[in-house]
Amino acid sequence: MDKSLQDQLLPLRQRIDQIDAEILDLLNRRAFTAQEVGEVKHKHNATGPVLRPERESQVIRQLQELNRGPFPSDGIASVWTEIISSCRSLEQSLTVAYLGPAGSFSEQAAFEHFGHAVTGLPCASFDEVFRAVEGGAAQVGMVPVENSTEGAVNRSLDLLLGSPVKILGERSLLIRHCLLSKAGDMKNITKIMAHPQALAQCQNWLNREYPGIPRESVSSNSEAARLASLDPTCAAIASDIAAHAWGLKIVAPGIQDDSQNRTRFLAIGHIENLPSGQDKTSLILAVPNRAGAVYQMLAPLSEHGVSMTRFESRPARNGQWEYYFYVDVEGHAHDERVKKALAVLASHCAFFKLLGSYPAQS
Numbered sequence: 609m610d611k612s613l614q615d616q617l618l619p620l621r622q623r624i625d626q627i628d629a630e631i632l633d634l635l636n637r638r639a640f641t642a643q644e645v646g647e648v649k650h651k652h653n654a655t656g657p658v659l660r661p662e663r664e665s666q667v668i669r670q671l672q673e674l675n676r677g678p679f680p681s682d683g684i685a686s687v688w689t690e691i692i693s694s695c696r697s698l699e700q701s702l703t704v705a706y707l708g709p710a711g712s713f714s715e716q717a718a719f720e721h722f723g724h725a726v727t728g729l730p731c732a733s734f735d736e737v738f739r740a741v742e743g744g745a746a747q748v749g750m751v752p753v754e755n756s757t758e759g760a761v762n763r764s765l766d767l768l769l770g771s772p773v774k775i776l777g778e779r780s781l782l783i784r785h786c787l788l789s790k791a792g793d794m795k796n797i798t799k800i801m802a803h804p805q806a807l808a809q810c811q812n813w814l815n816r817e818y819p820g821i822p823r824e825s826v827s828s829n830s831e832a833a834r835l836a837s838l839d840p841t842c843a844a845i846a847s848d849i850a851a852h853a854w855g856l857k858i859v860a861p862g863i864q865d866d867s868q869n870r871t872r873f874l875a876i877g878h879i880e881n882l883p884s885g886q887d888k889t890s891l892i893l894a895v896p897n898r899a900g901a902v903y904q905m906l907a908p909l910s911e912h913g914v915s916m917t918r919f920e921s922r923p924a925r926n927g928q929w930e931y932y933f934y935v936d937v938e939g940h941a942h943d944e945r946v947k948k949a950l951a952v953l954a955s956h957c958a959f960f961k962l963l964g965s966y967p968a969q970s
């Protein structure tokens with residue numbers, strides 16, 4: 609390296625080393641304090657959860673508001689997610705269930721949301737994720753609920769209807785699909801495998817580039833990657849992380865038809881969040897099948913000034929053309945306006961289920 613460059617870099621790097629040592633010292637002070645918090649919680653409720661999603665989101669939001677830069681605001685969220693994750697792990701271990709195998713987008717969402725100091729529990733299906741959380745094999749789970757290209761993930765919605773679990777949080781992930789194979793080309797490929805949602809999200813690209821190769825639906829993209837790692841005649845659509853996890857090469861990156869293709873995941877568990885100051889509340893509602901019923905069902909929201917951020921319907925499967933409506937609103941169920949609106953909804957609707965209030969992802 610050039611001598612004058614080295615002379616200039618050396619003191620700056622020494623300063624960085626000094627600052628890092630100070631940060632480390634502070635991190636250990638934080639970790640000790642978190643351990644104390646853990647002891648207080650343990651004394652109060654020996655078997656209760658340590659995880660407090662609303663507090664975690666407040667810590668990050670507070671710092672983002674305090675930040676004067678140049679450290680990027682997004683960096684604060686990812687750095688503190690990991691700091692909190694590590695501190696939390698000193699209080700109690702956290703197992704997160706998600707659709708596997710390794711390298712799935714659900715796994716990515718789980719780690720982005722809860723940080724990496726958790727134990728992953730990859731499951732074979734969404735049903736198994738719910739079962740793991742309901743039965744206690746995992747304290748929390750991560751499931752996709754909607755995609756910006758393909759819409760609702762119906763199985764997750766149906767499971768939310770029947771399960772006692774609560775929604776604890778949300779995480780939106782930019783989904784970049786890659787075409788993967790063992791050899792890194794498509795020479796001997798006889799089929800392309802992926803989750804049906806991924807095949808749908810890449811259909812224009814596939815029709816254009818490989819119209820003659822049959823496509824096969826499998827339970828997840830990372831499962832497709834696992835199968836492709838065992839069979840050189842199969843290609844998979846999955847993430848670059850899955851490529852790495854299963855020893856595959858990228859034939860083509862970013863093949864999703866919409867470059868802004870995003871999936872929204874929900875964190876599920878047994879915790880009831882307190883208000884964080886910037887929350888969302890998710891509900892399932894149903895009304896009898898008659899003219900004007902849906903309009904009347906939603907009226908209490910606007911009457912109490914509560915904004916709806918999502919409205920989705922699923923057939924009730926009773927042959928009566930009746931539907932369950934999945935509604936997200938701004939605010940926490942304890943907020944005065946939301947509370948009043950929900951009380952009216954609960955008394956007027958034929959079916960009312962509060963899925964949970966949770967910090968909105970900013």
Ligand SMILES: O=C(O)C(=O)C[C@]1(C(=O)O)C=C[C@@H](O)C=C1
Nearest residue numbers: 645658659660663664692695696
């Ligand atoms: O404040 C708490 O309740 C803590 O346990 C500390 C802490 C943190 O590291 O900031 C860790 C875990 C909780 O989910 C929330 C916050």
